[in-house]
Structures are given as C-alpha cells and as structure tokens.
Amino acid sequence: MKRLIEQLLKFGVVGVLAFLIDYGLMVLLTECFSVDYLLSATISFTVSVVFNYVASMRYVFRHREGLSRRREFVIFVVLSVIGLLLNDLFMWLGTDVASIDYRITKIAVTVLVAVYNFVTRKVFLDAGNEGPLEQEIAQREEKNYRSKRRPRS
Secondary structure, eight states: OHHHHHHHHHHHHHHHHHHHHHHHHHHIIIIIHOOOHHHHHHHHHHHHHHHHHHHIIIIISOBOTTOOHHHHHHHHHHHHHHHHHHHHHHHHIIIIISOOOHHHHHHHHHHHHHHHHHHHHHHHTBOTTOOHHHHHHHHHHHHHHHHHHSOOO
C-alpha cells in the first residue's frame, strides 16, 4: 500500500508537469497563433505524452523485466492514443456541445484522462511488486518469444 501511495504521488507530480505543458501549449497555440482549439489540444496533448513517457517510466513505474523498451513504448503510445481520443471527445463535448469555455473544459478533461492513464499504465506497463521469480519467468518468456521470431538460416 505504501508503494501505491508513493507511486500515486509521483504520478501526480509528473501529471502536473505534463498538464502545464499540455495546457500552456494549447492556450498559446489557440490564443497567440489562432489555431483551432481541437487541433491545439491534439498538438499539446501529443507533446505532453512524450514528456510523460520519459518521466513516468523513469520516476513512477518500474520497468517490467522481459518487456523490451520498444514494446513498452508501443504500449505506452497505444494507451496514449486512446487517451488522446478520450481527450478530444470530452473537449468537443464540453466546448461545442455544452458551450463551456475550452480552458475550463480542459481542466475537467485532464482529471478524467489522468485516471485512465494511471490505471492503464499500472496494469500494462508497471512491474508492480514482481519478485525475482516473476521477473525470471517473464525474462524466459520474452527470450522464448524472441527466439521464435528470428528467421532461421
């Protein structure tokens, strides 16, 4: 339980920094460069995802042994694309359908997407409390998987 609380706090810090990047860039693009709010929200979300990947996998979640960094990144990106779709859907619903200012909508949307992000990254990417035995099994499975994928000469 202590590890989960610590992890949630670290996720919160990384999330606040990612939010500042996301929100600040969205407002900058929309207000200063007249970019449509949905396009600027998409661009800013994408930039914040790159930051979030680096920070989350370094400071929040533990790397799963046997999971290559490439596969880890692909999973992170897939989860983030789903998060982006949720982000844009809720931005559109809040702004165009409910007529709420896009800056207010973004704050509420960020909370919703943050919950989705934590849960899915915890489930799919975090080694969690894997002990040495679980890590060894995962390494063997990954090694076995790789050997089956190699072309035979």
